[in-house]
Amino acid sequence: MAQGSVVQVTHSGTSRWRRRTGEYASLSAALEAAGDGDVLSISPGTYRENLVVGRAVTLRGPEGSGRGSVRIAPADGVALTIRASAVIQDLHIEGQDSASPALLVEEGAPEVSDVRVATRSAVGIEVRGSARPTVRRCTVDNPAGVGVSVLDGAGGVFEDCEVVAAGQSGVDVRGGGHPRLERCRVHHASGAGLSLTGDGSALEAVGCEVYEVKGAGVQVSGRATGSLTDCRVHRTTGDGINLDTDAVLTLADCDIHDVPENAIDLRSRSVLTLTRSKVRRFGRNGLSVWDPGTRVDANQCELHESTGDYPAVWVSDGATAVLDSCRVHDVPDALFVLDRGSRVDVVDSDLSQVRNTAVSVSDGATAQLDDCRIREAATGAWFRDHGSGGTLAGCTIDGASTGVIVTKGADPRVERTTVTSPTEAGFYVSAEGRGTFHNCRVTGSSGYGFHIIDGCRSTLTRCRTERCSRGGYEFSEAGPIVEDCTSDESAATPAARSAAPAAGTPAVETATSTGGLLGSIPAQRTAASAAAPAAPAAPAVEVRASKAVLGELDTLVGLESVKREVRALTDMIEVGRRRQEAGLKAASVRRHLVFTGSPGTGKTTVARLYGEILASLGVLERGHLVEVSRVDLVGEHIGSTAIRTQEAFDRARGGVLFIDEAYALSPEDSGRDFGREAIDTLVKLMEDHREAVVVIVAGYTEEMQRFLSVNPGVASRFSRTITFGDYAPEELLRIVEQQAEEHEYRIGEGAVEALLKYFTAIPKGPAFGNGRTARQTFEAMVERHAGRVAQLTDPSTDDLTLLYPEDLPELL
Numbered sequence: 001m002a003q004g005s006v007v008q009v010t011h012s013g014t015s016r017w018r019r020r021t022g023e024y025a026s027l028s029a030a031l032e033a034a035g036d037g038d039v040l041s042i043s044p045g046t047y048r049e050n051l052v053v054g055r056a057v058t059l060r061g062p063e064g065s066g067r068g069s070v071r072i073a074p075a076d077g078v079a080l081t082i083r084a085s086a087v088i089q090d091l092h093i094e095g096q097d098s099a100s101p102a103l104l105v106e107e108g109a110p111e112v113s114d115v116r117v118a119t120r121s122a123v124g125i126e127v128r129g130s131a132r133p134t135v136r137r138c139t140v141d142n143p144a145g146v147g148v149s150v151l152d153g154a155g156g157v158f159e160d161c162e163v164v165a166a167g168q169s170g171v172d173v174r175g176g177g178h179p180r181l182e183r184c185r186v187h188h189a190s191g192a193g194l195s196l197t198g199d200g201s202a203l204e205a206v207g208c209e210v211y212e213v214k215g216a217g218v219q220v221s222g223r224a225t226g227s228l229t230d231c232r233v234h235r236t237t238g239d240g241i242n243l244d245t246d247a248v249l250t251l252a253d254c255d256i257h258d259v260p261e262n263a264i265d266l267r268s269r270s271v272l273t274l275t276r277s278k279v280r281r282f283g284r285n286g287l288s289v290w291d292p293g294t295r296v297d298a299n300q301c302e303l304h305e306s307t308g309d310y311p312a313v314w315v316s317d318g319a320t321a322v323l324d325s326c327r328v329h330d331v332p333d334a335l336f337v338l339d340r341g342s343r344v345d346v347v348d349s350d351l352s353q354v355r356n357t358a359v360s361v362s363d364g365a366t367a368q369l370d371d372c373r374i375r376e377a378a379t380g381a382w383f384r385d386h387g388s389g390g391t392l393a394g395c396t397i398d399g400a401s402t403g404v405i406v407t408k409g410a411d412p413r414v415e416r417t418t419v420t421s422p423t424e425a426g427f428y429v430s431a432e433g434r435g436t437f438h439n440c441r442v443t444g445s446s447g448y449g450f451h452i453i454d455g456c457r458s459t460l461t462r463c464r465t466e467r468c469s470r471g472g473y474e475f476s477e478a479g480p481i482v483e484d485c486t487s488d489e490s491a492a493t494p495a496a497r498s499a500a501p502a503a504g505t506p507a508v509e510t511a512t513s514t515g516g517l518l519g520s521i522p523a524q525r526t527a528a529s530a531a532a533p534a535a536p537a538a539p540a541v542e543v544r545a546s547k548a549v550l551g552e553l554d555t556l557v558g559l560e561s562v563k564r565e566v567r568a569l570t571d572m573i574e575v576g577r578r579r580q581e582a583g584l585k586a587a588s589v590r591r592h593l594v595f596t597g598s599p600g601t602g603k604t605t606v607a608r609l610y611g612e613i614l615a616s617l618g619v620l621e622r623g624h625l626v627e628v629s630r631v632d633l634v635g636e637h638i639g640s641t642a643i644r645t646q647e648a649f650d651r652a653r654g655g656v657l658f659i660d661e662a663y664a665l666s667p668e669d670s671g672r673d674f675g676r677e678a679i680d681t682l683v684k685l686m687e688d689h690r691e692a693v694v695v696i697v698a699g700y701t702e703e704m705q706r707f708l709s710v711n712p713g714v715a716s717r718f719s720r721t722i723t724f725g726d727y728a729p730e731e732l733l734r735i736v737e738q739q740a741e742e743h744e745y746r747i748g749e750g751a752v753e754a755l756l757k758y759f760t761a762i763p764k765g766p767a768f769g770n771g772r773t774a775r776q777t778f779e780a781m782v783e784r785h786a787g788r789v790a791q792l793t794d795p796s797t798d799d800l801t802l803l804y805p806e807d808l809p810e811l812l
Contacts, residue, residue, distance in 0.1 A: 010039040027051055027072075031059075036084075042091075044069035052081045053088070056108070061090035068092040068116060076100075079119070082133070083107040088115060095119040098144060101126035105133045105156070113137055120144035123172075124163070127154040127179070135161055143167045147189065150177035153200075158184055169195040170213070173224070176200035187212040193233070196224035196247075203227070211235045217259070220247035220270070227252075234258045240282070243270035250275075257281045262288040263303075267319075269293035276300045283308040286331070292318035292341060302327045311336040311360070315344050322347075329353045333360060334377070340364030340387060346372050357382050358400075361410070366390040375399055378640070380419065383410035383435070392417050401640045402426075403442070406433035406458070415439055424640045425451040426465070429458045429480075431684055437463055448474045449487065453646055454688065455479035476650065546570065546616040553609050557738065557771070558731040559602055565722045566606065569593075570613055577617060591619065592686065592717055594708070595698035597724030600770030603698045604658060606724075611656035614694060621654030621692075628657065630664040633678040641677040649685045652693045662697035663707035679714060686717050727770045729759035735774035736781075745782065746801050754805035761811060780809040 007030040009022045024030035027049050030040050036056040043062060051072060053059060061070040072079045073094035078101055080093055085108040093115060095102030101123035103115070113136040117124045124140035126149045127133055133156040140147045140163045147163035150156065153176040163170040163186040170186035173179060174197045185208065186193045193210035194217070196203050201224040209232045210217045217233035220226050221244040230253045233240045240259040243249055243266035254277040256263045263282035266272050267290035274296065279286040286303040289296050296319075303312045304327070311333035315321045318341035326349040328334045334351040335358065337344045342365040351358040354377035361367045364387030371394045374380045380397035383389060386409030395417045397403040403419030403426045406412060411434040418441045419426035426442030429435055429452040437458065442449035442465045449465030452458055455477035465472030465487040472487030550570070553563055569591075579585065591614065595603040608625045615623025628648045635641040649657060659665075665675035686695055697714075699707070701723065708715040727735070733755050740747055747755075755777075762773065769776065784807040789795050 007043065008041045009034050010041070031055075031057070042070045046071040046073055048074050050074045050077045050079065050081075052083065053086045053110075054083045056085045058087040058089070059091070060088070078102070078104045080104070081106060082110045082112075082131075084110065086110045088112045090114045091116075093117045093119065095121035097121055101149070102142070104128070105131040105154075107131055109133065111136070115139075117141065122146065123149045124166070125149070126151070127156050127177070128152045129154055132156050135159070137161065139164060141165050143190075146170075146172045146191075147186065148172070148179075149174075150179040151175040153177065155179055157182065160184065162186075164188060166190065169193070169219075170210070171195065171203075172197075173201050173203050174198045178202040179204075181205040181208050183207040185209045185211075190214045192216045192219035192238075192242075193236070194218045194226075196220045196226050197222045199223040201225070205229070205231055207231065209233075213237065216240070216242040217256075218242070218249075219244075220249050221245050223247070225249070228254050230254065232257075236260075239263070239265045239288075240279075241265070243272060244268050246270060249273070251277050253277060255280075259283065260307075262286075264288065264296075265290075266296065267291045267294055267317075270295075272296045274298040274301050277302075279303040280305045281307055282312075284310045285314040286312040286328075287314065287321065289313075289315045289319040289321050290317045294319040296321040297324075298322065298326050299324045300326065302329075304329045304331065306331040308332070313344070315342050315365070318342055320344070323349050325349060327352075332356050334358045335367070336360045336362075337365040337367050338363045342366070343390075344368070346370070348372065350375070352376050354378065358397075360384065361388045361390060361412070364388055367412075369393070369395050371395065373398075378402075380404055381412075382407075383412045383433070384408060385410055389413070391415070396420065397422075401635065402428050402643065404428070404435075405642075406435040406456075407431045407642070408433060411435060413438070417441075418443070420444055421446075423447060424635070424643050425449070426468070427451070428643060429456045430454050430642060430646065431681075432456060434458055437461070439463065441465070442472070443467055445469060447643070448472070450474070450480075451643065452480045453477065457481065459483075460485050544612055544616060546574070546613050549609050549612045549616060553606070556602060556605065557734045558727055559606070559724065562602070562606060562722055562724055565720070566610060566613070569720070570617070573614070573617055573619060577619075592695045592719060593697075594704060594718050594721040595696055595724060596701040596704045596721060598700065598726055598768065598770055600768075600772035601724035601726065602771060603724055604660070606722075607656055607658045607696050607698070610696070611694065615655075620656075620694060624652075624655035626652040626655060626657050627660060629660045630675065630678075633659070633665065633682075634674050641674045642681045645678045645681040646685070649682070649689070649693060653689070654692065656694045656696060659695065659697045661699045661703075663699045663703035666707050666710060683714060683717065726764065726768075727774070729756050732759040732770075732774040732777075735771055736778045739775060739778040740803065743782070744801065745785075745803055748802035748804040750805045751803055751807075754808055758808055758811070777809065781807040784809065 007024045009030050027047050034057045039058040071092045076097045079095045081104045083106050093102050102117050102119035102121040103125045105127045109132045111134045116139045118141045122145045124142035124147050128151050131154045135158045138161045143165045144167045146168045147166035147170040149172045151174045155178050157180045159182045161184045166189040169191035170189035170193045172195045192215050193213040203226045206229045211234045213236045216238040217236045218241040223246040225248040227250045232255045234257045236259050239261045240256040240263040245268045247270040250273045252275045257280045260283035262284045263279045263286045265288040309332050312328050312331040313335045315337040316339045321344045323346045329352040333356045334354045344367050346369045348371045350373045352375040357379040358374045358377040359381040362384035367390035369392045374397040376399045378401045380400045380403045382405040388410040389412045392414045398420040400422050402424045403422050406429045408431045413436045415438040421444040423446045425448040426445050427450045433456050435458045437460045440463045445468040447470050449468040449472040451474045453476040457479050459481045461483045463485045611623040611625050614620040633645045635644050665678050781803050789799050
């Protein structure tokens with residue numbers, strides 16, 4: 001014991017006169033002499049003893065001296081062991097044994113209060129066996145091990161306690177332990193803040209806080225159960241809460257926030273009940289639910305303010321989630337459910353301010369949404385592929401880019417659902433998607449109401465569209481089954497678009513089933529449209545003979561290798577056509593091309609001529625050119641890209657779709673870039689409509705090589721690559737001469753040599769425009785010529801037409 005210190009023992013008897021006081025030179029001697037009910041008052045000092053309290057005594061520091069004046073600090077072993085219903089107060093306990101706890105409670109129901117455990121032991125406070133302590137206002141600082149451990153069936157109550165540091169878990173419950181924590185704080189742990197493991201292990205926490213943890217805030221596994229009420233979990237490095245292997249946890253009125261990983265992650269048949277709780281500022285998923293038998297039931301909860309790029313709720317591998325009266329907002333995606341057997345049920349909930357997709361269903365999963373409200377999302381709900389389905393009933397979708405998307409064989413049922421003010425479409429179905437839409441409504445669309453392409457056999461009954469800018473119902477091919485649908489649009493069909501209703505006449509469309517195919521699309525039924533003449537047929541496109549088009553190709557400056565490639569391809573197609581006419585087999589020729597080379601080398605011009613050649617050979621219907629780039633194909637939101645790509649492809653039907661700088665669809669740092677969606681949509685369209693459109697992708701040589709190498713599905717659909725080389729100085733001179741001849745100018749004396757010298761010296765870096773540079777040079781010469789000739793009072797014809805070396809712009 002401490003030198004000069006005294007342990008005073010007050011021995012209690014059955015009557016007042018039998019009370020007596022004794023003083024002892026050591027704590028061990030005092031404890032040996034004390035009996036049940038005795039009080040041991042310890043003088044300030046440091047006691048290097050391993051104490052064992054085996055009787056129901058009171059062990060306390062001196063009154064008024066404050067916590068820490070009495071230090072129990074043996075060199076090794078357990079500093080204090082309690083085996084009785086004793087009272088321990090105002091002590092400072094230290095331990096140095098990495099294999100033992102500093103304070104061990106083995107039996108009884110002791111009361112421990114105002115004790116500080118500052119140690120480097122295996123455990124700060126360990127409760128085991130039949131012990132049921134009540135621990136109040138105690139502090140544990142153990143950077144070498146576990147803060148508090150309750151195991152082997154032990155229980156107890158911890159009130160207003162704090163784990164200020166732990167080298168492992170802050171509170172560890174295992175082997176059937178079942179403590180209760182009230183108003184406790186656990187922080188700066190290097191394992192889980194609260195860890196529950198094993199069958200029969202349980203924890204109840206009320207008004208507690210777990211934070212600054214290097215790991216998961218709460219970890220429950222191996223059939224353990226937990227209940228947290230009015231608790232906060234935040235600032236962890238791992239998941240906020242992690243459940244694994246038949247774990248069961250109930251959260252009520254809790255706040256999980258500022259978590260860089262999943263706020264709550266559960267798997268392997270774990271069950272979570274979440275009530276009136278908030279989940280916010282999470283880096284990955286707010287709720288991440290995996291595996292068959294795993295289930296989440298959330299009621300009156302709020303998930304918001306994601307700091308990452310992941311869905312707020314993720315349900316996969318056969319798991320189940322139920323959200324009732326919940327709010328999910330300010331997130332990249334609200335709810336992703338995927339894999340066969342996975343299911344989500346969402347009732348009376350709000351999904352809003354979603355940057356991408358509010359509800360995504362894929363890989364055979366099912367989603368059921370009843371009386372839900374989706375607002376300000378890029379896509380309201382997307383049923384992505386075969387086997388994916390479910391029901392939307394009584395829902396509203398407001399301010400989305402596209403309300404509902406159904407693709408690749410998905411088959412949901414959507415009923416009594418209203419889409420308001422979409423920017424692309426209310427409902428979009430493509431790529432063999434199906435879907436049944438009953439009593440649905442689209443109002444105020446900036447695009448279409450129902451946009452169904454690829455001949456998808458969706459069923460529409462008793463649906464209605466109002467104020468849709470591009471049309472209420474747009475079906476690119478026969479397939480949809482329509483019955484008793486109506487619209488107020490005068491733009492639903494080509495005939496209706498040409499006839500606006502008379503002033504004061506309501507524009508009302510109606511349709512009834514007539515065999516149930518495309519013929520029953522709503523059509524204008526007003527008197528104005530009945531009297532309107534049919535829209536005139538589009539004028540026939542004049543198709544030049546292939547020889548004429550090839551002749552124009554030959555007039556282009558340079559491009560000799562390009563001309564040879566185009567002629568060879570043309571010859572193959574022409575001979576193949578003639579062999580077919582003769583009843584012979586024709587070699588299959590893929591007409592899609594890759595053009596590589598620098599800007600200004602004539603790629604667009606050659607593409608236009610190529611389209612005309614194919615039209616002259618009867619391969620294409622019109623041969624027109626539709627030129628697009630990334631900005632024309634890629635939307636700002638999930639779902640809008642597929643629509644834009646489809647529309648560009650439709651404009652090019654019968655002609656050539658020319659995609660300039662196609663490599664921009666697949667940037668090297670693509671991440672969640674929507675260009676991938678444009679590529680996937682394009683590949684499918686090329687496969688499904690291989691005879692209708694020729695696709696040419698173009699761009700810089702190296703970038704296009706990378707684009708094709710990382711997108712093998714694209715590369716396999718292009719038969720050949722044609723490289724456009726840079727123009728030589730002589731070819732650039734020839735372009736200037738052609739421009740001068742076309743605009744009635746002449747090249748004056750010395751200008752030819754000056755131009756050659758100029759084009760030789762001009763930098764050939766990324767900004768060099770080849771033919772474009774030649775044309776810009778000519779335009780600059782014309783401008784300088786005008787400035788020079790304008791000073792002459794009576795210029796001659798030569799003055800007005802001749803371009804001289806001094807008219808050349810200066811090299812920068």
